[in-house]
Amino acid sequence: MSSWTAAASAFNWTPEVIRAERAATDIAIGIVTSGVATVVELEPGQLWRSFPSTPTEEAVALRERIRAAGGRVGIVGASLDEWLSPTRRRDDDERFAFLLPQLQTAHDLGAEGVRLPIGQAGAALLGRLQPVLHELDLTLYEEVQGQQSPDSPPVARAVDDIAALADARVRLLVDTSMLMPALPVTYLDALAPSIPGGLLDRLTTAWLEPATLDAVVAHLRSGAVPPAAHALYMDLLVRFGRSPANALRGILPLVGAFHLKFWDLDDTDRRVSQPLRDLGALLREAAPGFTGTLCSEWGGHEWLDADPTDLTRAHLALARASL
Template identity: 60%
Template sequence: MEATLPARWTTAASSFNWAPEIISAQRSSQDIVTGIAGNKVASVIELEPGLLWRSFPAPQHHEVDEFRTALQAAGGQVSIVGCSLDDFTTTSDRRTTGQRLEFLVPQLDAARRVGASGVRLPIGQAGPKLLGLLQPILHDLDLVLFEEIQGQQSPLNPQVRPALDHISALDDRRIRVLVDISMLMPALPVTYLEELSEGGLSPVLCGLLARDWKDPSINDAVMSALRSGTIPARVHTLFMNLLIRFGRSEASDLTDILPLVGGFHLKFWDLDDADNRVSQPLLELGRLLDQHGFTGTLTSEWGGHEWLQDDPSDMTRRHLAMARNALAAGAGDRLGQ
């Protein structure tokens, strides 16, 4: 029996999970993304339009309309559309605030046209001036702009806090926060550690990463290894995740910003739940969200395809089942109740 979540929580899947399949182009991107709903993986889908529409970042109406019709026929709907904000016209010339707005507006129009309820940008990228210009447009289009925090962008991080405080000061339901639970990693993914080891990373450093990830001083060891030039080329890009995409916050660190949060990325890398490293953050999150009356989307997002070749549909189905069980347990809504 499937776990029952509070009715105010909506589970979804990100089309990002299928990125390698879309890039390989054995099938059209539209067929792959509509198949998420058609194959009963998830009926609510978060879009990565750069992987879907050839005309992005200014999606053409016919392309958007064709996709929306196909997705609806498959029984699906769109939750959030991931926007892109290219701040530079060349390597040295930065767009003005007006030009940045012009770059975003076609994406907002496409999001509304495809039936999305929101759009997404990285935390702080828009900035106060652009947010001010976007507010009336968001209201006119009936869209929410989500600014995303992830990895080591804890609410306690002084580099992140000003953007969060600005969102709070705006007091506008059209501008919210989206939290990626890559922030909440009690341990590193088993398959990630295996990949580093097989790629030739020092056994001593591998052991340190496996044993002491939660210790903030690990960042010093990571930086020291980078400066020494001893990171094997094969895993150098993968190694950088340690400084950017993997966090060590606690669910409780989110408490004071929860009134601003309208969505979560349930980021997962693999499904090896050794020591509950995948399920425990979900359980703790479920408890926190239930206690604070959260309403919004909870989206399965798989980052492990960077090093794994598993089937994205199978991985997403299994992850959503695990996530529902863990979230429901945390919320106190047990199976069978």
């Protein structure tokens, strides 16, 4: 991992941001001062109430504080709100205008780039953003994650759009939540009280079998899922993927960054470390070689009460050893 850039996402500290015992900007700086990482990915929507338009002086001030601590900003999470009201969707000009101040904020932060969900922008908007990305020295990353896979039609169309641009300023970001050989142990523990034992056994021992996901969908449609468990249950359908690392081989030339998604650090059956080992092998084979960012991102806030600083530090250590 020495030739790649390790980073930590401020998203990992979401529980602390919600508690609001410290300013969100202070929490972000603390990622660097605590020695967890020198490259930090930021979520402006968590940092400033003014989002999506952040005053330049506030962004510059945060950039300089992070630099003074010995760090820098990596990728910034952007958002494309498609709706102006419950009944009116933004037109193309309004979508472009919604993103522009976010790009400027990323530039003011000294960021490497911005991140959007894959396919949301669309080919026309990507083309319109290209000159702005070059002017501001930014890369736009479209993120593929969870149940999405490179061969699914929506993802494949978006990948084709990026490839057609032939521009290093528009790249893919792969979230390793796509590569889950088994479900997180702590998630299964949290889910257990609200799911039939037979289905829980199947989720525990046969996550990768297609029939398991069919059973999940059937149970959801039955109406038997308790309302309090809906959010946890939807993770099975959206956030947890089942692709092998080799599925990334065809898109790897377009990938500029990875989110090393983790939910907990229980490495039973190498369920946390094995996807990282597989990914490391794939990257070492790639020509001319991957030189992008590998960012630790914790997604288990919903069910796991843990210290994000200790957890992220330990995850990055595991990632270095595995990759």
